[in-house]
Amino acid sequence: xxxxxxxxxxxxxxxxxxxxxxxxxxxxxxxxxxxxxxxxxxxxxxxxxxxxxxxxxxxxxxxxxxxxxxxxxxxxxxxxxxxxxxxxxxxxxxxxxxxxxxxxxxxxxxxxxxxxxxxxxxxxxxxxxxxxxxxxxxxxxxxxxxxxxxxxxxxxxxxxxxxxxxxxxxxxxxxxxxxx
Amino acid sequence: xxxxxxxxxxxxxxxxxxxxxxxxxxxxxxxxxxxxxxxxxxxxxxxxxxxxxxxxxxxxxxxxxxxxxxxxxxxxxxxxxxxxxxxxxxxxxxxxxxxxxxxxxxxxxxxxxxxxxxxxxxxxxxxxxxxxxxxxxxxxxxxxxxxxxxxxxxxxxxxxxxxxxxxxxxxxxxxx
Numbered sequence: 488x489x490x491x492x493x494x495x496x497x498x499x500x501x502x503x504x505x506x507x508x509x510x511x512x513x514x515x516x517x518x519x520x521x522x523x524x525x526x527x528x529x530x531x532x533x534x535x536x537x538x539x540x541x542x543x544x545x546x547x548x549x550x551x552x553x554x555x556x557x558x559x560x561x562x563x564x565x566x567x568x569x570x571x572x573x574x575x576x577x578x579x580x581x582x583x584x585x586x587x588x589x590x591x592x593x594x595x596x597x598x599x600x601x602x603x604x605x606x607x608x609x610x611x612x613x614x615x616x617x618x619x620x621x622x623x624x625x626x627x628x629x630x631x632x633x634x635x636x637x638x639x640x641x642x643x644x645x646x647x648x649x650x651x652x653x654x655x656x657x658x659x660x661x662x663x664x665x666x667x
Numbered sequence: 668x669x670x671x672x673x674x675x676x677x678x679x680x681x682x683x684x685x686x687x688x689x690x691x692x693x694x695x696x697x698x699x700x701x702x703x704x705x706x707x708x709x710x711x712x713x714x715x716x717x718x719x720x721x722x723x724x725x726x727x728x729x730x731x732x733x734x735x736x737x738x739x740x741x742x743x744x745x746x747x748x749x750x751x752x753x754x755x756x757x758x759x760x761x762x763x764x765x766x767x768x769x770x771x772x773x774x775x776x777x778x779x780x781x782x783x784x785x786x787x788x789x790x791x792x793x794x795x796x797x798x799x800x801x802x803x804x805x806x807x808x809x810x811x812x813x814x815x816x817x818x819x820x821x822x823x824x825x826x827x828x829x830x831x832x833x834x835x836x837x838x839x840x841x842x843x
Contacts, residue, residue, distance in 0.1 A: 532694030549694030
Protein backbone atom coordinates (compact mmCIF):
# COMPACT_ATOMS: atom_id res chain seq x y z
CA UNK A 488 0.00 0.00 0.00
CA UNK A 489 1.26 3.44 -0.89
CA UNK A 490 2.47 5.27 2.22
CA UNK A 491 0.16 8.23 1.66
CA UNK A 492 -2.93 6.01 1.53
CA UNK A 493 -1.65 4.10 4.53
CA UNK A 494 -1.61 7.32 6.54
CA UNK A 495 -5.11 8.23 5.43
CA UNK A 496 -6.37 4.74 6.27
CA UNK A 497 -4.94 4.90 9.77
CA UNK A 498 -6.38 8.36 10.38
CA UNK A 499 -9.80 7.25 9.16
CA UNK A 500 -9.76 4.22 11.39
CA UNK A 501 -8.91 6.41 14.32
CA UNK A 502 -11.88 8.68 13.58
CA UNK A 503 -14.20 5.69 13.36
CA UNK A 504 -13.01 4.38 16.68
CA UNK A 505 -13.38 7.76 18.34
CA UNK A 506 -16.78 8.63 16.95
CA UNK A 507 -19.44 5.95 16.88
CA UNK A 508 -21.97 8.01 15.00
CA UNK A 509 -20.05 8.28 11.81
CA UNK A 510 -21.99 7.12 8.76
CA UNK A 511 -25.33 7.48 10.58
CA UNK A 512 -24.96 4.50 12.89
CA UNK A 513 -27.59 4.48 15.59
CA UNK A 514 -26.38 5.85 18.87
CA UNK A 515 -29.08 4.17 20.88
CA UNK A 516 -27.51 0.74 20.59
CA UNK A 517 -26.59 -0.36 24.07
CA UNK A 518 -22.92 -0.69 24.74
CA UNK A 519 -21.88 -4.01 26.10
CA UNK A 520 -18.59 -2.78 27.43
CA UNK A 521 -18.33 -0.12 30.08
CA UNK A 522 -16.41 2.98 29.00
CA UNK A 523 -13.18 3.65 30.71
CA UNK A 524 -14.34 7.13 31.77
CA UNK A 525 -18.08 7.77 32.23
CA UNK A 526 -18.86 10.72 29.99
CA UNK A 527 -21.80 12.84 31.12
CA UNK A 528 -24.90 12.32 29.03
CA UNK A 529 -26.75 15.17 27.42
CA UNK A 530 -28.90 17.27 29.77
CA UNK A 531 -32.53 16.26 29.86
CA UNK A 532 -35.27 18.86 29.81
CA UNK A 533 -38.62 18.16 31.39
CA UNK A 534 -41.53 20.58 31.00
CA UNK A 535 -44.03 20.46 33.80
CA UNK A 536 -47.21 22.10 34.93
CA UNK A 537 -46.66 25.00 37.30
CA UNK A 538 -48.28 24.94 40.70
CA UNK A 539 -50.75 27.58 39.57
CA UNK A 540 -50.64 26.83 35.87
CA UNK A 541 -52.75 24.83 33.49
CA UNK A 542 -52.29 21.19 32.71
CA UNK A 543 -49.18 20.43 30.68
CA UNK A 544 -49.47 17.35 28.55
CA UNK A 545 -46.27 15.40 28.31
CA UNK A 546 -45.36 14.17 24.88
CA UNK A 547 -42.32 12.31 26.15
CA UNK A 548 -38.59 13.00 26.05
CA UNK A 549 -38.60 16.69 26.79
CA UNK A 550 -41.61 17.51 24.69
CA UNK A 551 -44.87 18.79 26.07
CA UNK A 552 -47.90 20.75 25.03
CA UNK A 553 -49.99 23.40 26.68
CA UNK A 554 -53.59 23.92 25.66
CA UNK A 555 -54.85 27.37 26.55
CA UNK A 556 -58.38 26.44 25.53
CA UNK A 557 -60.90 28.84 24.07
CA UNK A 558 -59.92 32.46 24.29
CA UNK A 559 -61.52 35.65 23.07
CA UNK A 560 -61.08 39.36 23.36
CA UNK A 561 -64.43 40.42 24.79
CA UNK A 562 -65.68 37.24 26.41
CA UNK A 563 -62.25 36.35 27.72
CA UNK A 564 -63.13 34.01 30.53
CA UNK A 565 -59.83 32.58 31.60
CA UNK A 566 -59.43 28.86 32.10
CA UNK A 567 -58.02 27.66 35.41
CA UNK A 568 -54.38 28.58 35.75
CA UNK A 569 -54.42 31.43 33.31
CA UNK A 570 -55.66 34.97 32.97
CA UNK A 571 -56.60 37.16 30.06
CA UNK A 572 -55.96 40.88 29.81
CA UNK A 573 -57.33 43.15 27.14
CA UNK A 574 -55.06 45.69 25.47
CA UNK A 575 -55.64 48.10 22.65
CA UNK A 576 -55.82 45.94 19.58
CA UNK A 577 -54.89 42.67 21.22
CA UNK A 578 -55.32 40.51 24.26
CA UNK A 579 -52.77 38.66 26.29
CA UNK A 580 -53.14 35.23 27.84
CA UNK A 581 -50.94 34.81 30.89
CA UNK A 582 -50.02 31.47 32.32
CA UNK A 583 -47.12 29.60 33.90
CA UNK A 584 -45.21 26.40 33.33
CA UNK A 585 -42.29 24.63 34.93
CA UNK A 586 -39.01 23.56 33.37
CA UNK A 587 -36.50 21.19 34.93
CA UNK A 588 -33.10 20.09 33.70
CA UNK A 589 -31.35 16.90 34.75
CA UNK A 590 -27.84 15.93 33.79
CA UNK A 591 -27.33 12.20 34.02
CA UNK A 592 -23.76 11.29 34.75
CA UNK A 593 -22.72 14.79 35.69
CA UNK A 594 -21.42 15.88 39.02
CA UNK A 595 -23.79 17.45 41.49
CA UNK A 596 -22.10 20.79 40.97
CA UNK A 597 -22.71 20.84 37.23
CA UNK A 598 -24.76 23.68 35.87
CA UNK A 599 -26.58 24.30 32.63
CA UNK A 600 -27.59 27.24 30.52
CA UNK A 601 -31.05 27.11 29.00
CA UNK A 602 -31.92 28.95 25.83
CA UNK A 603 -35.22 29.22 24.04
CA UNK A 604 -36.43 30.06 20.58
CA UNK A 605 -39.60 29.91 18.60
CA UNK A 606 -39.86 27.52 15.72
CA UNK A 607 -42.51 29.58 13.91
CA UNK A 608 -41.60 33.17 14.65
CA UNK A 609 -43.31 34.72 11.66
CA UNK A 610 -46.79 34.48 13.13
CA UNK A 611 -48.80 37.49 14.23
CA UNK A 612 -49.27 36.30 17.78
CA UNK A 613 -46.30 37.10 19.99
CA UNK A 614 -45.04 34.73 22.64
CA UNK A 615 -43.00 35.88 25.60
CA UNK A 616 -41.42 33.89 28.38
CA UNK A 617 -40.44 35.75 31.52
CA UNK A 618 -40.87 38.99 29.60
CA UNK A 619 -38.65 38.06 26.68
CA UNK A 620 -40.40 37.98 23.34
CA UNK A 621 -39.35 34.91 21.44
CA UNK A 622 -38.02 34.85 17.93
CA UNK A 623 -36.26 32.34 15.77
CA UNK A 624 -32.90 33.19 17.33
CA UNK A 625 -32.03 31.51 20.59
CA UNK A 626 -32.33 33.68 23.68
CA UNK A 627 -31.30 32.92 27.19
CA UNK A 628 -34.00 31.70 29.52
CA UNK A 629 -31.69 31.01 32.45
CA UNK A 630 -27.98 31.73 32.38
CA UNK A 631 -26.95 29.10 34.89
CA UNK A 632 -28.93 26.70 37.01
CA UNK A 633 -27.75 23.61 38.84
CA UNK A 634 -28.38 20.29 37.19
CA UNK A 635 -31.34 18.59 38.73
CA UNK A 636 -33.18 21.81 39.38
CA UNK A 637 -35.80 23.87 37.63
CA UNK A 638 -38.23 26.67 38.08
CA UNK A 639 -41.47 28.19 36.99
CA UNK A 640 -41.71 30.59 34.10
CA UNK A 641 -44.37 32.99 32.94
CA UNK A 642 -45.75 32.52 29.48
CA UNK A 643 -47.53 35.36 27.69
CA UNK A 644 -49.33 34.90 24.39
CA UNK A 645 -50.37 38.14 22.73
CA UNK A 646 -53.18 37.67 20.21
CA UNK A 647 -54.08 40.64 17.98
CA UNK A 648 -57.78 41.22 17.40
CA UNK A 649 -57.00 40.94 13.70
CA UNK A 650 -56.12 37.27 14.11
CA UNK A 651 -58.86 35.25 12.45
CA UNK A 652 -60.92 33.02 14.70
CA UNK A 653 -59.73 29.46 14.85
CA UNK A 654 -56.89 27.42 16.20
CA UNK A 655 -53.53 28.98 16.82
CA UNK A 656 -50.46 27.01 17.67
CA UNK A 657 -46.80 27.54 18.14
CA UNK A 658 -43.79 25.63 19.33
CA UNK A 659 -41.07 26.86 21.63
CA UNK A 660 -37.78 25.01 21.57
CA UNK A 661 -35.55 24.83 24.63
CA UNK A 662 -31.90 23.86 24.65
CA UNK A 663 -29.94 23.07 27.78
CA UNK A 664 -26.17 23.26 27.49
CA UNK A 665 -23.96 21.75 30.14
CA UNK A 666 -21.47 24.28 31.45
CA UNK A 667 -18.04 22.74 31.96
CA UNK B 668 9.60 11.24 10.71
CA UNK B 669 6.74 9.64 8.82
CA UNK B 670 5.50 7.84 11.97
CA UNK B 671 5.52 11.13 13.85
CA UNK B 672 3.40 12.67 11.16
CA UNK B 673 0.87 9.84 11.42
CA UNK B 674 0.75 10.17 15.22
CA UNK B 675 0.12 13.92 15.07
CA UNK B 676 -2.59 13.45 12.46
CA UNK B 677 -4.31 10.85 14.61
CA UNK B 678 -4.22 13.12 17.64
CA UNK B 679 -5.81 15.93 15.66
CA UNK B 680 -8.51 13.59 14.36
CA UNK B 681 -9.26 12.28 17.84
CA UNK B 682 -9.38 15.80 19.23
CA UNK B 683 -11.93 16.89 16.64
CA UNK B 684 -13.97 13.76 17.19
CA UNK B 685 -14.22 14.64 20.86
CA UNK B 686 -15.13 18.29 20.36
CA UNK B 687 -18.01 17.34 18.07
CA UNK B 688 -19.96 15.85 21.03
CA UNK B 689 -21.62 18.94 22.52
CA UNK B 690 -23.39 18.30 25.83
CA UNK B 691 -26.77 19.76 25.02
CA UNK B 692 -30.28 18.55 25.54
CA UNK B 693 -33.42 19.87 23.98
CA UNK B 694 -37.13 20.01 24.53
CA UNK B 695 -40.14 21.64 23.00
CA UNK B 696 -43.32 23.15 24.31
CA UNK B 697 -46.26 23.24 21.95
CA UNK B 698 -48.74 25.99 22.73
CA UNK B 699 -52.27 25.77 21.41
CA UNK B 700 -55.37 27.88 21.78
CA UNK B 701 -58.64 28.34 20.03
CA UNK B 702 -59.35 31.97 19.28
CA UNK B 703 -63.02 32.79 19.19
CA UNK B 704 -64.45 35.81 17.50
CA UNK B 705 -66.17 38.11 19.97
CA UNK B 706 -68.43 41.10 19.88
CA UNK B 707 -69.06 43.76 22.48
CA UNK B 708 -71.87 46.23 22.89
CA UNK B 709 -71.53 49.28 25.09
CA UNK B 710 -73.85 52.11 26.02
CA UNK B 711 -72.36 55.56 26.14
CA UNK B 712 -73.48 58.97 27.22
CA UNK B 713 -74.33 60.96 24.13
CA UNK B 714 -72.99 64.48 23.83
CA UNK B 715 -76.58 65.76 23.86
CA UNK B 716 -78.04 63.18 26.18
CA UNK B 717 -78.42 62.61 29.87
CA UNK B 718 -75.63 60.94 31.76
CA UNK B 719 -75.82 57.19 31.31
CA UNK B 720 -75.13 55.34 34.50
CA UNK B 721 -72.60 52.69 33.62
CA UNK B 722 -71.50 54.44 30.45
CA UNK B 723 -68.97 52.40 28.53
CA UNK B 724 -70.41 49.12 29.71
CA UNK B 725 -73.01 46.76 28.39
CA UNK B 726 -75.21 47.17 31.46
CA UNK B 727 -76.32 50.74 31.82
CA UNK B 728 -79.32 52.69 32.96
CA UNK B 729 -81.08 55.98 32.45
CA UNK B 730 -82.33 57.13 35.85
CA UNK B 731 -84.93 59.73 35.03
CA UNK B 732 -85.74 60.36 38.65
CA UNK B 733 -89.04 61.76 39.83
CA UNK B 734 -90.88 63.50 37.07
CA UNK B 735 -94.27 65.09 36.66
CA UNK B 736 -96.30 66.41 33.78
CA UNK B 737 -96.38 69.88 35.19
CA UNK B 738 -93.61 71.52 37.07
CA UNK B 739 -90.73 69.67 38.59
CA UNK B 740 -87.39 69.15 36.94
CA UNK B 741 -85.87 66.56 34.70
CA UNK B 742 -82.22 65.52 34.45
CA UNK B 743 -79.96 67.55 32.23
CA UNK B 744 -80.39 66.81 28.54
CA UNK B 745 -83.77 65.16 29.07
CA UNK B 746 -86.50 66.82 27.09
CA UNK B 747 -90.00 66.92 28.51
CA UNK B 748 -92.97 67.74 26.33
CA UNK B 749 -96.63 67.73 27.21
CA UNK B 750 -98.81 66.27 24.56
CA UNK B 751 -101.90 67.98 23.28
CA UNK B 752 -105.01 68.05 25.47
CA UNK B 753 -102.77 67.09 28.36
CA UNK B 754 -103.35 63.42 27.88
CA UNK B 755 -99.71 62.50 28.39
CA UNK B 756 -96.17 63.80 28.48
CA UNK B 757 -92.94 62.63 26.89
CA UNK B 758 -89.47 62.26 28.31
CA UNK B 759 -86.77 61.77 25.75
CA UNK B 760 -83.01 61.67 25.62
CA UNK B 761 -80.42 60.37 23.22
CA UNK B 762 -77.86 57.79 24.24
CA UNK B 763 -75.16 56.06 22.21
CA UNK B 764 -74.64 52.43 21.33
CA UNK B 765 -71.22 51.26 20.24
CA UNK B 766 -70.43 47.78 18.97
CA UNK B 767 -66.89 46.46 18.66
CA UNK B 768 -65.60 43.28 17.12
CA UNK B 769 -62.49 41.16 17.54
CA UNK B 770 -61.06 38.20 15.64
CA UNK B 771 -63.72 38.20 12.99
CA UNK B 772 -63.93 39.21 9.35
CA UNK B 773 -67.44 40.62 9.78
CA UNK B 774 -67.85 44.18 8.51
CA UNK B 775 -71.36 45.01 9.73
CA UNK B 776 -73.78 43.91 12.41
CA UNK B 777 -77.48 43.67 12.99
CA UNK B 778 -78.82 45.39 16.08
CA UNK B 779 -82.15 44.60 17.64
CA UNK B 780 -83.95 45.81 20.75
CA UNK B 781 -86.53 44.14 22.92
CA UNK B 782 -88.12 45.22 26.15
CA UNK B 783 -87.91 42.76 28.97
CA UNK B 784 -91.60 43.22 29.71
CA UNK B 785 -94.38 44.55 27.56
CA UNK B 786 -95.84 47.82 28.78
CA UNK B 787 -99.47 48.49 27.94
CA UNK B 788 -99.69 51.71 29.88
CA UNK B 789 -96.67 53.70 28.85
CA UNK B 790 -95.23 53.96 25.38
CA UNK B 791 -91.56 53.27 24.83
CA UNK B 792 -90.15 54.47 21.57
CA UNK B 793 -86.65 53.86 20.32
CA UNK B 794 -85.98 56.20 17.44
CA UNK B 795 -89.07 55.93 15.27
CA UNK B 796 -90.09 52.51 16.57
CA UNK B 797 -92.61 51.75 19.29
CA UNK B 798 -91.10 48.84 21.17
CA UNK B 799 -93.64 48.67 24.00
CA UNK B 800 -95.07 45.32 22.95
CA UNK B 801 -92.05 43.43 24.16
CA UNK B 802 -91.32 41.98 20.76
CA UNK B 803 -87.90 42.16 19.17
CA UNK B 804 -87.44 45.07 16.82
CA UNK B 805 -84.68 45.61 14.30
CA UNK B 806 -82.75 48.77 14.96
CA UNK B 807 -80.29 48.44 12.11
CA UNK B 808 -79.20 45.67 9.82
CA UNK B 809 -75.95 47.26 8.76
CA UNK B 810 -74.36 48.72 11.85
CA UNK B 811 -70.84 50.01 11.64
CA UNK B 812 -68.34 48.72 14.17
CA UNK B 813 -66.41 50.91 16.53
CA UNK B 814 -68.76 53.82 16.03
CA UNK B 815 -70.94 55.38 18.69
CA UNK B 816 -74.38 55.76 17.17
CA UNK B 817 -77.00 57.88 18.93
CA UNK B 818 -80.50 56.55 19.51
CA UNK B 819 -83.25 58.48 21.14
CA UNK B 820 -85.38 56.86 23.78
CA UNK B 821 -88.75 58.42 24.34
CA UNK B 822 -91.05 57.43 27.15
CA UNK B 823 -94.63 58.59 26.91
CA UNK B 824 -96.43 58.63 30.23
CA UNK B 825 -100.22 59.06 30.31
CA UNK B 826 -101.69 61.70 32.62
CA UNK B 827 -103.50 58.94 34.43
CA UNK B 828 -100.25 57.26 35.45
CA UNK B 829 -98.64 57.66 38.84
CA UNK B 830 -95.97 55.64 40.58
CA UNK B 831 -92.74 54.01 39.59
CA UNK B 832 -92.02 53.12 36.01
CA UNK B 833 -89.26 50.68 35.39
CA UNK B 834 -88.33 48.51 32.51
CA UNK B 835 -85.29 47.44 30.60
CA UNK B 836 -84.44 47.15 26.95
CA UNK B 837 -82.20 44.36 25.80
CA UNK B 838 -80.02 45.16 22.81
CA UNK B 839 -78.57 42.36 20.77
CA UNK B 840 -75.83 42.84 18.21
CA UNK B 841 -75.13 40.00 15.79
CA UNK B 842 -72.20 40.07 13.42
CA UNK B 843 -73.24 39.81 9.79
